[in-house]
Amino acid sequence: MESAEVLLLARAQFGLNIGFHILFPSLTIALGWILLYFRIRYARSGDPAWLATYKLWTKVFALSFAMGVVSGITMSFQFGTNWPGYMLKVGNIAGPLLAFEVLTAFFLEATFLGIMLFGMNRVPGWVHIFSSAMVAIGTTLSAFWILALNSWMQTPAGHVVESGQIIAGDWLKVIFNPSFPYRFVHMLLASGLTAAFVVAGLSAWRLLRAQDDASARKTLRTGLVLAAVLAPLQIFVGDLHGLNTLEHQPSKIAAIEAIWKTEKGVPLVLFAIPDDERRVNEFAIEIPKGASLVLKHDPDAELKGTDAFAPDSAPVAPVFFAFRAMVGLGVLMLALAWAGVWASRRGRLPSRRMLWVFAACTFIGWIATLAGWLVTEIGRQPWLVSGILRTAGAAGAASGAQIGVSLAGYIVTYTVMLIAYLVVLTHLAGKGTQT
Amino acid sequence: MSLDLPLIFAALMGLAMLMYVLLDGYDLGVGMLMPGANEREQELMVASIGPFWDANETWLVLGVGILLVAFPVAHGIILGALYLPVVAMLIGLMLRGVAFEFRVKAEGWHRELWNWLFWFGSFLASFAQGVMLGRFITGFHPGFGYYLFALLVGAALCGGYVLLGAAWLILKTEGVLQRKALGWARWGLAWVALGVALVSLATPMVSPTVHAKWFEDFPSARTLGLMLLPLASVLAGWVLWEATGRMKRGEREFDWMPLLAAAAIFALAFAGLAYSLFPYVVIDRMTIWEAAAHPSALRVMLAGVVIVLPLLVAYTAFAYRVFRGKARAGLYE
Numbered sequence: 001m002e003s004a005e006v007l008l009l010a011r012a013q014f015g016l017n018i019g020f021h022i023l024f025p026s027l028t029i030a031l032g033w034i035l036l037y038f039r040i041r042y043a044r045s046g047d048p049a050w051l052a053t054y055k056l057w058t059k060v061f062a063l064s065f066a067m068g069v070v071s072g073i074t075m076s077f078q079f080g081t082n083w084p085g086y087m088l089k090v091g092n093i094a095g096p097l098l099a100f101e102v103l104t105a106f107f108l109e110a111t112f113l114g115i116m117l118f119g120m121n122r123v124p125g126w127v128h129i130f131s132s133a134m135v136a137i138g139t140t141l142s143a144f145w146i147l148a149l150n151s152w153m154q155t156p157a158g159h160v161v162e163s164g165q166i167i168a169g170d171w172l173k174v175i176f177n178p179s180f181p182y183r184f185v186h187m188l189l190a191s192g193l194t195a196a197f198v199v200a201g202l203s204a205w206r207l208l209r210a211q212d213d214a215s216a217r218k219t220l221r222t223g224l225v226l227a228a229v230l231a232p233l234q235i236f237v238g239d240l241h242g243l244n245t246l247e248h249q250p251s252k253i254a255a256i257e258a259i260w261k262t263e264k265g266v267p268l269v270l271f272a273i274p275d276d277e278r279r280v281n282e283f284a285i286e287i288p289k290g291a292s293l294v295l296k297h298d299p300d301a302e303l304k305g306t307d308a309f310a311p312d313s314a315p316v317a318p319v320f321f322a323f324r325a326m327v328g329l330g331v332l333m334l335a336l337a338w339a340g341v342w343a344s345r346r347g348r349l350p351s352r353r354m355l356w357v358f359a360a361c362t363f364i365g366w367i368a369t370l371a372g373w374l375v376t377e378i379g380r381q382p383w384l385v386s387g388i389l390r391t392a393g394a395a396g397a398a399s400g401a402q403i404g405v406s407l408a409g410y411i412v413t414y415t416v417m418l419i420a421y422l423v424v425l426t427h428l429a430g431k432g433t434q435t
Numbered sequence: 436m437s438l439d440l441p442l443i444f445a446a447l448m449g450l451a452m453l454m455y456v457l458l459d460g461y462d463l464g465v466g467m468l469m470p471g472a473n474e475r476e477q478e479l480m481v482a483s484i485g486p487f488w489d490a491n492e493t494w495l496v497l498g499v500g501i502l503l504v505a506f507p508v509a510h511g512i513i514l515g516a517l518y519l520p521v522v523a524m525l526i527g528l529m530l531r532g533v534a535f536e537f538r539v540k541a542e543g544w545h546r547e548l549w550n551w552l553f554w555f556g557s558f559l560a561s562f563a564q565g566v567m568l569g570r571f572i573t574g575f576h577p578g579f580g581y582y583l584f585a586l587l588v589g590a591a592l593c594g595g596y597v598l599l600g601a602a603w604l605i606l607k608t609e610g611v612l613q614r615k616a617l618g619w620a621r622w623g624l625a626w627v628a629l630g631v632a633l634v635s636l637a638t639p640m641v642s643p644t645v646h647a648k649w650f651e652d653f654p655s656a657r658t659l660g661l662m663l664l665p666l667a668s669v670l671a672g673w674v675l676w677e678a679t680g681r682m683k684r685g686e687r688e689f690d691w692m693p694l695l696a697a698a699a700i701f702a703l704a705f706a707g708l709a710y711s712l713f714p715y716v717v718i719d720r721m722t723i724w725e726a727a728a729h730p731s732a733l734r735v736m737l738a739g740v741v742i743v744l745p746l747l748v749a750y751t752a753f754a755y756r757v758f759r760g761k762a763r764a765g766l767y768e
Contacts, residue, residue, distance in 0.1 A: 063536045069489055070532040074525045076496050079503055081518050084511025087503060092732035095504030099736050102493065102500045103743040110493045111747075111754050114486030119757050167731045396511065398518050406522040413526050417533050424540050 006400045007392055010082045013407045015377075017074055019370060020414050024068030026369045029143050029188065030195035031061050032109075032136035034222070035116075039132050043125060049214040056215070057199070059428055062117050067421060069110065074410075082403075083384075085394035090385055092167045093159055093174060094149055101145035109138030140188070147187055151180035153385045154376065155248045166388065178248050182241040183376075189234040190372065193333055194365025196230060199223035200340065201362025202429040204355040209430060211349065220358075221344050227337035235330055245379075246295055249386065251309040252379035255319040257291050258284075259305040266291040266303040271324075274316040279306070312382055319379045326371035329364060336361060440737065441727035444505035445716070447740060448498055453705050455494035457599065457698050462488045464600020466531055466557025467593065468619055469550060476612045477550065481535065483607040483762035486754065488535065492528065502716075505733060509716040509726035516575040517567050524563035531556030558593065565592030572634075572708070573641050574718040584637055591630025595701065598623030602675075602694040605682070607762045613690075617679045620693050624675055631668065631704055638711065644719050645711040664707050671699040 035057055042050035076098075079087060087094065112134040120128055158173025159166050168174050200223030206216035246253045253259075258274045258281050259266055268290025272281035289299040296303070306313035340358060343350035350358075384391040462484040469477055503510045514521055530552050538549035569585030601619035608616065639646035649661060675696035678689050714722045727733065 059540070063533075063540075066489070066532050066536045069492060070525075070529040073492060073496055073528060076499055076503070077514060077521050077525060080499075080510040080514030081521060084515060087507035087510060091504065091507035092729040095507065095728060096732050096736045096739070099500055099504045100739050102497050103739055103747070106493050106496060107490060107747050108750075110489035111750050113489055114754050115757055118486045122757050162729070165729050167729045168735070171735060396515050398515060402518050406519065409522060409526055413529055417529065420533065420537055424537055428540060 003395075006398075006403065007395050009400055009403045009407060010395055010398070011391065013403055013410065014078055014082050016407070016410060016414065017071065017078060019373065020418070021068065021071035021075055022369060022373060023366050024064045024071065025139065025143065026187075026191045026194045026366065027064050027198060028061060028068060028195075029139045029191040031057070031064070031198070032132075032139045034195055034199060034226070035061055036129070036132045036136050037222075039129055043129060049218060053215040053219055056428065057219070058117060060198075060202070060425060062113070063421065063424060065109070065113060067417060071414075080396075081398060082396055083394040084396045086384060086389065089389045089394070090153075090166050092165060093152060096168075096171075097145050097149040097152070097175070101142055105138045105142035105145065109135050109142065112138065143187060143191070144184065147184045148175045148177075148180055150376075151183045152177050154183070154380055155179040156386060156388055179241075179244055182237065182244045185237050186234070186241050186372075189230050189237055190365065190369050192230045193227055193234060194369060196223045196227035196337075197333065197358075197365045198362055200227065201358050201360075202425065204350075204358035205362070205426070205429045207349065208352065208355050208359065217347075217349070220340075220350075224337055224340040224344055224358075227333060228341045231330065231334035231337050235334065238327075238330065243295070249380070250304045251306070251312070251314055252319070252376070253295065254304055254306045254309065255314040255316045255379050256323045256375065257295075257303075258316050258320045259291065259303055260307060260316075261305040262302065262308045263305070264292070264302045265289045265300045266305075268294060269320075272320075274320050276316055314379050314381045319375055322371045322374040322378070326368050326375060329368035329371065333361075333364060333368070336364075438737075440730055440733040441505070441723045443737065444501055444727070444733060445713075445723045448501040448505065449705075449709055451494055451498035451501060453702065455491070455498050456705070457701055458487070458491040458494055460596045460701070461599040461603035461694075462491055463531075463557045463561045464596035464598065464623075465603060466553055466600070467561065467597055468600050468604070468616075469554045469557075471615065471619065472612065476615070479608055479612055479762050480604060481538070483604065485535075486758045488532070490751065490754070492532070504736060505728055506716050506723065506726040507728055509721055512717050512721070513571065517570060520563045520566045520570070524560050524567065527556045527559030527561075527563060529556070531560060561593045561596045562589040565589030568592065572638055572645075572711075572718065574720065576641075581641065584641060587637070588630075588634055591627070591634060594623055594626025594630050598627050598697050599694075599701070602697040605679070605693050606690050609761055614683070617683050617693075620679050620697075621676065624672060624697075627700065628672060631700070635665065635707070642711075642718065644715075648711055661710070664703055664710075668700055668703045671696045671703065675700075 035054065038050055038054040038057060041047070042054055079098075112131040115123060115131040116128065116135050119131065123131070152174055155178045157177040158168060158170040158175075160169035161167075199219050203216045203220035203223060206213050207220060210216070242253070242256075257266075258269045258272055260279045260281075265288070267286035267288050269281060270285045270287065272284035272286075274281050292301040292303055293299045295301075306316060336357070340350060340354065343354055380386060382390050382392070384394050465480050465484050469480065472480060499510075502513070534549045534553035534556055538546050538553060541549050566585045566589040569588030570581075572588070573581050573584060598620060601616045601623050604616035605613055605620060639649055649658060652658060675693050678692035678696065681689060682693075712718055714724070716723045716726045
C-alpha cells in the first residue's frame with residue numbers, strides 16, 4: 001500500500017476516535033455545572049421535583065462520562081500507536097500538558113464522580129455538593145489542558161530549540177499562547193450550548209409523553225434560557241476567534257473563505273463548490289469586496305489567498321463547507337433558543353410542534369462542535385504543529401493492514417456504543433422521573 | 436542538587452502500573468466472575484465496584500501517560516510493537532465500561548446482552564493485558580514459542596484478576612455470595628500459582644538477560660537474597676489459602692485478609708519483574724536513560740506530581756472510606 005494511503009488511514013482512524021471522543025466531553029463539561037445548579041436548587045428549596053431532575057440528569061452524565069473515559073483512554077494510546085513522531089518532536093511540550101490533565105483533572109472527576117453518583121445517602125449534604133462541584137471543576141480543568149495543547153499546536157509560542165529538541169522556554173507563554181483564550185472560551189460556550197440543547201431536547205421529549213411532568217417543565221426552561229444566553233455570546237466570541245485566526249493562521253482563513261489568489265478587495269463567498277484540483281470556485285455566489293470588509297473592515301484591503309502558502313496550504317473544500325455548517329447551525333440555535341424562551345414564558349408550555357422541533361434538535365450542538373473541530377483541524381493541515389511538524393512526519397510504522405483491521409474494529413465498537421447510548425438516553429427520558 | 440529524573444519517573448511509572456493492576460484488576464476480575472452468579476448476586480457485584488471503576492482505569496492513563504511523556508522514544512516502540520493487543524484491550528475496556536452503565540438501565544434480554552458484553556469486555560481486556568506483558572518481557576521477539584509464551588501470560592493474568600476480584604468480593608459482600616467468592620478465590624489462587632510458576636521459569640529461559648540477573652553467580656548472597664521474593668509469594672499464597680479456609684469454616688473477622696494477601700502476591704510478582712527488567716524500558720534495547728525526555732519537561736512534571744499526588748491519594752482514600760463496609764444492591768439510590 002502507498003504510504004500516502006496508510007497516512008490517510010491513520011488519520012481516518014485517529015479522526016474517528018477523537019471525533020467520537022469529543023462528543024462526550026463537549027456534553028459533560030457544561031452538564032457538570034448544570035447538575036451542580038440542579039443540586040443546589042434542591043438543597044435550597046427541598047423541592048422533590050429538583051431532586052428527581054438531579055437524579056435523572058446524573059444518570060445521563062454518568063453514561064456520557066463513561067463514554068468519554070473509555071474513548072479517552074483509547075486516545076492516550078493512539079498518540080503512541082499512530083503518531084510516534086509527534087511525541088519525539090514535541091513531546092517535551094505536549095507531554096507535560098497531557099500529564100497535568102490526567103493529574104489535576106482526570107482523577108478529580110473520576111474519584112468524586114463515584115461519591116456524586118452513589119454517595120448521596122452516605123455523606124452529608126455539603127460533602128455531596130462539594131463532590132458535584134469537584135466533578136464540574138475537573139471536567140473544566142480537563143478542557144483547559146487539552147485546549148492549551150491544541151492551541152499550542154495551532155499557534156505555537158514560548159518554546160525554544162535546544163540541540164535539535166523542542167523544549168519549553170516559558171511555560172506561561174506555551175499555555176497562554178495567542179489562540180488559547182479564544183479557543184478555550186469558544187469550546188466552553190460550545191459545550192454550554194450542546195448541553196443546553198440536550199437538556200431542552202430530552203425535556204421536550206418527556207413533555208410530549210407526559211405534559212404535567214413538573215421536572216421536565218423546569219429543565220426545558222433551564223435548557224432554553226441557557227441556550228438563549230449562550231448563543232449570542234458564542235457568535236460574538238466566534239467572531240473574535242476568527243479575527244485571531246486571521247492574524248496568526250491566515251492560511252486557515254484563506255481555506256475558510258475559499259480565497260485562492262492573494263489580492264485586494266476580495267469578495268465574500270456565500271456559497272460555492274470549491275475545486276481543490278483546479279483551484280477555483282464553481283457556482284459561486286459572492287458579495288463584492290465582502291471578505292475584505294468583514295475581515296479587515298476596509299473594502300479594498302488585501303487578503304492572502306491559498307497561493308501565498310502553497311505548497312503548504314490547507315485543503316479548501318472540507319474547511320469551507322464545515323465552516324458554513326458550523327455558522328449556520330449557530331444561527332439556527334440562536335433562533336430556536338429565543339423562540340423557545342418566548343414560547344415558554346411565564347410557565348407556558350410550548351406547542352407540540354415546537355416540542356417536536358426541540359426533541360429533533362437534541363444533538364444539534366454535537367454537529368456544530370464536530371463541524372468547528374473539522375474547520376480548525378483540517379484548516380491547520382498539512383501541519384500537525386504549525387510550522388514545526390508535518391502530519392506526515394509524525395506517522396508511525398504500523399502497516400495499512402494493521403490500521404485497517406483496527407479501524408474496522410473501532411467503527412463497529414463505536415457504532416454499537418453510539419446506538420446503545422442514544423437508545424438508553426431516549427429510554428431514560430421516556431421513563432422520566434417517576435422511577 | 437541533581438536528581439536522577441529518569442529513575443524517578445521509572446519508579447513513578449512502575450507505581451502507577453502496579454496501582455492500575457491492583458485496582459482495575461479487582462474490578463476486571465469481578466467482571467469475569469459475573470457468569471458464576473445469579474441475577475441478585477450480580478447486582479451486588481456491580482454495586483461493589485460502581486463507585487470505583489472510573490478512577491481505577493485512570494491509573495492506566497497515568498501509567499501510559501508517564502511512558503508517553505517521560506519516555507517518548509520507548510512509548511513509540513512499545514505501543515507500535517503491541518499494536519493489535521492494545522487495540523483489543525481498548526475495545527475490551529470500552530465494551531465493559533459502557534456495558535457497566537448500560538446494563539443498569541436495560542431490561543429483559545437487553546440486560547442479558549450487556550451482562551454478557553460486560554463479561555466479554557473484562558475478559559478481553561485482561562487477556563490482552565497479559566499478552567502485552569508477555570510480549571514486553573520477551574522484547575517483542577517474533578517466533579511461535581514467544582507468542583505461545585505471551586498467550587500463557589494472558590491466561591495467567593486472567594487468573595490473577597479473578598483472584599483479586601474474588602478477594603474484593605469476600606471483603607465487600609456477605610452470605611451466599613461471599614461463600615461463592617471464597618471458592619472462586621481458591622480456584623483463582625491455584626491458577627495464579629501455576630501462572631506465576633510458569634512465567635518465572637519461562638522468563639529466564641527465553642531471556643538470557645533475565646537469566647543472568649537471577650542466576651549468573653548462583654549461589655551468591657545477592658541471588659540467594661532474591662529467593663526471598665518467591666518465598667514471600669508462597670507465604671502470601673498460604674495465608675490466602677488459610678484465611679479462605681477459616682472463613683469457609685465460619686470465621687468472619689478476617690474478610691480483609693484474602694485481598695491483602697492477593698495484593699501482596701501481585702506486588703511481589705511485580706517487584707520480581709521490575710528487578711528483571713531494570714534498567715531497561717525496552718528489554719536488551721533501550722534503558723530508561725536512553726529513552727528519557729528532556730530534563731526541562733521532566734522537571735515541570737515532577738513538580739506537578741509532587742503537588743498533586745498527595746491530594747490524589749487523600750481523596751482516593753476518602754472515596755474508599757465513604758464506601759467502606761459491605762456493598763448494597765441498588766445503585767443510584
